[in-house]
Amino acid sequence: MKAGFAVGAGVLLASVLVLGWAQNRPSSTALDLVSMLAQSVMVGAVWIGYAVYVKRATRPGLVVWLRRFRPDQGDRIRFHRALGTACFGFASAVTLQDPSFNTSLVSAGYRVWFLAPVLCVLWVVGLFALALLMYAAGTMNEGLFVFGILFWTALFVWGATELLRRRGVLSRQLSPEQTAVHLDAVRRGERRVGEGVEVIKVMESAGSERWKGAVAQALDRADLAVVDVSDVTPQIEWELREVFRRLWPKRILLVAQDDKARADVLSAQLRAMGVRDATVPWVQESLLPYPAAQAAWPKTNAQYADLVRRLRRAVAERVGQ
Structure with a gap:
């Protein structure tokens, strides 16, 4: 600073x-x-x-954020705003592109x-x-x-904003080897993200599941996986299995909306998927609830400041300084 x-x-x-x-x-x-x-x-x-x-x-490290894709964010809280700020100084955060969050x-x-x-x-x-x-x-x-x-x-201003939007998404039309090189550079701190979340666009063809390869590559290099379990879709189930298969439990942070953050329910869901480490005590320790809706002004800044503070503490405990 x-x-x-x-x-x-x-x-x-x-x-x-x-x-x-x-x-x-x-x-x-x-x-x-x-x-x-x-x-x-x-x-x-x-x-x-x-x-x-x-x-x-910027410090070496990679945080992978996984969540359900949505068509729009509506009045939901902009979780990526808090996550990018919370990770800054510990690691760089990346995610895949979706219709509701397509640029940084x-x-x-x-x-x-x-x-x-x-x-x-x-x-x-x-x-x-x-x-x-x-x-x-x-x-x-x-x-x-x-x-x-x-x-x-x-x-x-419109033109400058469009320029930023085009530069705010990383289009990965590369081979798996080239994508791996890029993720390695992010993890080493050679490619700087700033106080935001880098958006990786995976080019899909009809019937393609290339996003699974991108997720696997990112998790293999991740120091921390942040998984939103507010809505556990089949895609999130697959990602959760990969997260627990590729990372130690202490390198996993679950986040969920306040009204869906029940440790006993999540533990039962995860164990039904075959995740044996997801005991109720572990879920209680690894689960961070966040508000579902964005607060009205002027309470918005206080809401985000509190979420950043809690996220930053959770990230620090798992990634370290």
Whole structure:
């Protein structure tokens, strides 16, 4: 955190000094470009500082999050938000893509941090172009100009968000060997995810079960498996068997919605699947309940802070520092 803050503050200070120097010089095209670049870098200082923070705070380790796929999240709590934050500093979290959670803007933000100044320059250039067009057309109306600024800013934000969405999902159209190399890099901390969950998209063909191979590869390298057992579907049953076959029980964390987090019921389900280690005491110790619905504002932040705190403690106990 200190390194990221120091770099961000340093970049901001340097940009301010360059901007002040340029403004005290006779106007020229070159100085105008320098001023524009300084302003853009100044705006991107936070992003740059965050990239340094992620790089310094990333630790080797891999957490695999498994859960039922849903068509949409609705009013459900965004569990991935809490999980990514809780794992940060202990390990990198990954999951498979599904319709309700198909991208990670947080991890995408780290991947394209170097584009922050460029994006800011494009925004400023767009404003200059808007002013020049209105001046050339002879329609320099203040109200129209403000509307143009708002329209361009909204369009720019939409474009930047789309860029992050495209970079927030990792499309794995690779061979099993190449996928294994990638997961190994994540586990060693060479591929940084940030305070988010990396989304791996498994390209399926009709009747394909390639996702099982992706799950198996991830579990073989996992330091911790987080399995949501709120709804135990046939797919979740298969994943649970693989989790217990490939990982020690102390490397498994079960999570479930509050109203479905009954240790005796889950223990009976797991033992009926052939998981002998899933005794009631073990399930009680390894089960972390979470709220089913997202709290209304302003209680949302407190709800997520509590969930992050409990998750972080559970992850620390199983992955270690």
